Amino acid sequence: MKKLSAWLKENKITEVECVITDFTGIARGKIMPCNKFIDEKGIRLPESILIQSVTGDYVDDDVYDVLIDPAEIDMILKPDENAVFMVPFALEPTAMIIHDCYDKQGNPISMSPRNVLKKVLSLYEAKGWKPVIAPELEFYLTKRNADPDFPLEPPIGRSGRQESGRQSYSIDAANEYDPMFEDVYDWCEQQNLDIDTLIHEEGTAQMEINFRHGDALSLADQVFVFKRTVREAALKHNMTATFMAKPIGDEPGSSMHVHQSILDSKTGINIFSNEDGTQTESFLHFIGGQQKYIAACMPLFAPNVNSYRRFLPGTSAPVNVAWGIDNRTVSLRVPDSTPAARRVENRLAGADANPYLAFAATLLCGYLGMLERVAPGKPVQGSGYEESSAESLPLNLEAALECMENSDELKEILSPIFVQAYVEVKRAEYQNFKRVISSWERKYLQMTV
Numbered sequence: 158m159k160k161l162s163a164w165l166k167e168n169k170i171t172e173v174e175c176v177i178t179d180f181t182g183i184a185r186g187k188i189m190p191c192n193k194f195i196d197e198k199g200i201r202l203p204e205s206i207l208i209q210s211v212t213g214d215y216v217d218d219d220v221y222d223v224l225i226d227p228a229e230i231d232m233i234l235k236p237d238e239n240a241v242f243m244v245p246f247a248l249e250p251t252a253m254i255i256h257d258c259y260d261k262q263g264n265p266i267s268m269s270p271r272n273v274l275k276k277v278l279s280l281y282e283a284k285g286w287k288p289v290i291a292p293e294l295e296f297y298l299t300k301r302n303a304d305p306d307f308p309l310e311p312p313i314g315r316s317g318r319q320e321s322g323r324q325s326y327s328i329d330a331a332n333e334y335d336p337m338f339e340d341v342y343d344w345c346e347q348q349n350l351d352i353d354t355l356i357h358e359e360g361t362a363q364m365e366i367n368f369r370h371g372d373a374l375s376l377a378d379q380v381f382v383f384k385r386t387v388r389e390a391a392l393k394h395n396m397t398a399t400f401m402a403k404p405i406g407d408e409p410g411s412s413m414h415v416h417q418s419i420l421d422s423k424t425g426i427n428i429f430s431n432e433d434g435t436q437t438e439s440f441l442h443f444i445g446g447q448q449k450y451i452a453a454c455m456p457l458f459a460p461n462v463n464s465y466r467r468f469l470p471g472t473s474a475p476v477n478v479a480w481g482i483d484n485r486t487v488s489l490r491v492p493d494s495t496p497a498a499r500r501v502e503n504r505l506a507g508a509d510a511n512p513y514l515a516f517a518a519t520l521l522c523g524y525l526g527m528l529e530r531v532a533p534g535k536p537v538q539g540s541g542y543e544e545s546s547a548e549s550l551p552l553n554l555e556a557a558l559e560c561m562e563n564s565d566e567l568k569e570i571l572s573p574i575f576v577q578a579y580v581e582v583k584r585a586e587y588q589n590f591k592r593v594i595s596s597w598e599r600k601y602l603q604m605t606v
């Protein structure tokens with residue numbers, strides 16, 4: 158805390174945002190004057206905010222009472238001194254400090270997404286392994302639109318024109334939004350976010366930003382901060398940025414691909430490659446584990462009803478657990494690389510996934526594979542969409558939640574209470590969704606059936 162207080166004073170910070178993430182990945186917490194934060198003897202928040210759904214609905218009362226202490230006991234929040242970020246878009250000098258959640262006895266709260274990732278990372282640490290992660294995030298820029306019944310539209314660019322048609326990798330199309338991306342780059346630099354390349358993706362006004370590879374916890378923090386940053390930059394330029402997995406029906410979805418390699422903690426050598434450059438057994442087992450456990454983790458990669466609209470053949474989004482070398486039609490792609498950079502790209506997660514939970518899930522699958530020495534079978538040649546031998550995935554939220562609920566491994570490692578709470582919150586959201594009658598139903602059924 159001493160180091161942190163000195164940093165806050167040095168940077169003349171006047172306001173502090175004390176932040177945690179809930180299941181959705183939303184920033185929740187308290188905003189306070191910097192002096193109050195420095196004098197604070199422990200910030201508290203009710204545990205129930207972790208299990209709030211996107212609709213703001215809570216789970217049923219009887220389930221709620223099992224998950225949360227009926228007395229609504231507070232959690233104790235502790236700042237992570239390695240997770241302090243400037244807030245460049247704030248009106249006064251502001252720092253956002255990511256906190257961890259503990260109970261009164263000092264135990265990490267199992268339902269906190271950041272604690273879930275830390276738990277998985279501690280399994281790796283105990284084995285002398287260190288995961289290295291590189292996420293890629295897709296998102297759409299759209300016109301501002303306050304009416305949820307009105308489909309999203311591409312924004313007006315710098316030239317005054319509205320983008321139309323597919324613009325994959327077009328530099329000029331990306332430059333249409335240059336003033337906004339100038340802010341994104343400046344703000345990311347001020348926050349020490351390690352972003353790398355920007356490209357225009359396939360969809361109309363769909364963008365992708367890649368992160369440089371690094372430590373999994375730090376990158377989860379960075380993705381969390383980045384999403385907030387992009388949304389703010391878009392608003393400043395009179396647009397909105399959305400990380401929904403499928404915001405526009407006839408455009409491609411948005412993913413969060415996760416590249417993963419594992420280093421020996423002592424030597425820093427990639428355990429996926431032998432000295433002579435060939436692939437190791439651990440590499441194959443890592444892939445095997447992903448294939449075996451991905452279905453149970455599906456709600457952590459695809460958390461919303463909308464997430465499942467992305468998984469369509471022919472869209473570079475996966476539909477099964479096939480793996481392949483330099484193949485974009487499978488969920489587990491092994492990019493062409495040097496032996497030192499040998500890695501597995503998990504292409505399942507949507508841009509809407511909570512980065513802490515998606516990273517925890519994919520690393521857990523790989524870890525279990527290496528532990529159980531799961532063989533992955535042969536890599537796919539050609540299109541993975543035609544691969545009948547690759548097990549398919551639960552491709553709707555209900556089926557995915559059932560897989561998760563039935564996984565003893567997830568309950569054992571991530572704790573039964575986390576799995577139950579997550580499944581119940583997502584079920585509550587799904588019930589809420591089912592109560593809404595869509596315009597499609599009105600259009601095709603109202604006067605016909």
Ligand SMILES: NC(=O)CC[C@H](N)C(=O)O
Nearest residue numbers: 409410411412467473474
């Ligand atoms: N370039 C790509 O690989 C596209 C990925 C695709 N947008 C998806 O949702 O998975």
